[in-house]
Amino acid sequence: MMERNMEVTAYCNCGKCCCWEHGLLVSPTHYLALSQQTRTLFPIPSLRLKRRRKNPYQDEKEQKTFIFDKYWTATTLRGCVYEGKTALGDLPKQARPGPLNARSLRKPLRLALRVALAPWCLLGRTGTIAADLDLYPFGTRMYVPGYGWGEVRDCGSAIKGPHRLDLFFNSHGEALKWGRRQCRVKVVKPNKEWIDRQVLVPGAVKGAVKGIDRAIQCLFGG
Ligand SMILES: [Zn+2]
Numbered sequence: 001m002m003e004r005n006m007e008v009t010a011y012c013n014c015g016k017c018c019c020w021e022h023g024l025l026v027s028p029t030h031y032l033a034l035s036q037q038t039r040t041l042f043p044i045p046s047l048r049l050k051r052r053r054k055n056p057y058q059d060e061k062e063q064k065t066f067i068f069d070k071y072w073t074a075t076t077l078r079g080c081v082y083e084g085k086t087a088l089g090d091l092p093k094q095a096r097p098g099p100l101n102a103r104s105l106r107k108p109l110r111l112a113l114r115v116a117l118a119p120w121c122l123l124g125r126t127g128t129i130a131a132d133l134d135l136y137p138f139g140t141r142m143y144v145p146g147y148g149w150g151e152v153r154d155c156g157s158a159i160k161g162p163h164r165l166d167l168f169f170n171s172h173g174e175a176l177k178w179g180r181r182q183c184r185v186k187v188v189k190p191n192k193e194w195i196d197r198q199v200l201v202p203g204a205v206k207g208a209v210k211g212i213d214r215a216i217q218c219l220f221g222g
Contacts (some may be wrong), residue, residue, distance in 0.1 A: 006185045008144060008165045010178035011130070011156075013084050013092065017175060019074035020082035023050070025067050033071070053079035075157060086128055086154040088138050092168040095127025095148035097218055124214050130154035130166035139190030144183050149217055 011017040023031035031052045036043040055063055055077065063081065070082040086092050105111070127150035131144055136142075140152040147167050159166050165185065169175040 001186055001188050004162065004185050004187060006165050006183055008147075008162045008178075008181050008183045008185070008218065010167045010169050010175035012169050012172045012175045015070075015073075015170045018082070018084070019072060020070045021073050023052075023069055023071040025052070025065065025069065028052070031069075031071060037140055043085060049080050053077075055080040066153070087130075088153040090153065092128035094152060094168055094170045094174075095150050096125040097148050104153045123145065124148075124211075126151045126214065128153045128168035130159050130168070132160050132162070135162050136187070137190060141188040143186040143217070145185075146181070146183070147178075149214065156201070179186060 008014040015021055015149055018024070024034065025031050026049070029052055030049055033046075033048045033050045035046050035048075035051045040127045050071070052071070054060065057077075066081075072078050072080050072082050086093065126141070127148060129144075129152050131140070131142075131154075133152070133155050136152045141149060142152070142165070143149050144165070144167060150167065154166075154168070156166050158164075165183075167178065169178065
């Protein structure tokens with residue numbers, strides 16, 4: 001494990017953070033972009049016909065067509081359907097601390113309530129982090145103070161270099177609240193001997209082992 005000072009920003013799945021817009025399919029090659037002109041006093045909906053593209057990184061069979069969809073407005077995927085997935089291909093998640101961290105142990109009542117009311121929240125959850133994949137490959141685990149444990153599963157055009165990270169949040173409000181912070185981040189490079197994603201282990205076993213791992217890291221690392 002190593003520690004690094006980093007500039008940490010936040011994002012969510014909204015069109016502002018992830019550069020997408022709503023679009024109405026009008027032909028296999030074009031869609032009608034629905035956006036709002038915000039520079040005027042009242043938001044005026046604007047309609048523009050735009051070129052629709054097939055995602056070059058995805059199997060054509062997996063690409064579904066819907067009448068109303070979200071479309072990329074920037075990056076190399078401009079005009080492709082936006083699915084809200086990470087660069088690794090799963091859905092991004094916000095970090096949630098496990099029950100056995102210093103904070104919840106100081107508030108035993110809250111811990112008891114959690115056990116009673118929301119036992120599925122007991123294992124905590126690893127958040128999605130976007131980083132420079134050349135330096136921090138997929139699977140790199142990081143502890144960001146104020147956010148919790150996360151894993152590198154995404155990337156971004158503005159997230160380059162060893163001192164830049166972007167954290168996923170469920171809402172734009174929470175992402176704005178995070179803003180831009182300087183953090184001392186713990187970095188754990190992916191360990192191939194640890195649960196190998198390619199090995200077929202039953203989901204429940206994998207989940208339990210991961211949960212214990214997270215609890216230990218929350219207890220001793222957080
Ligand atoms: Zn957002």
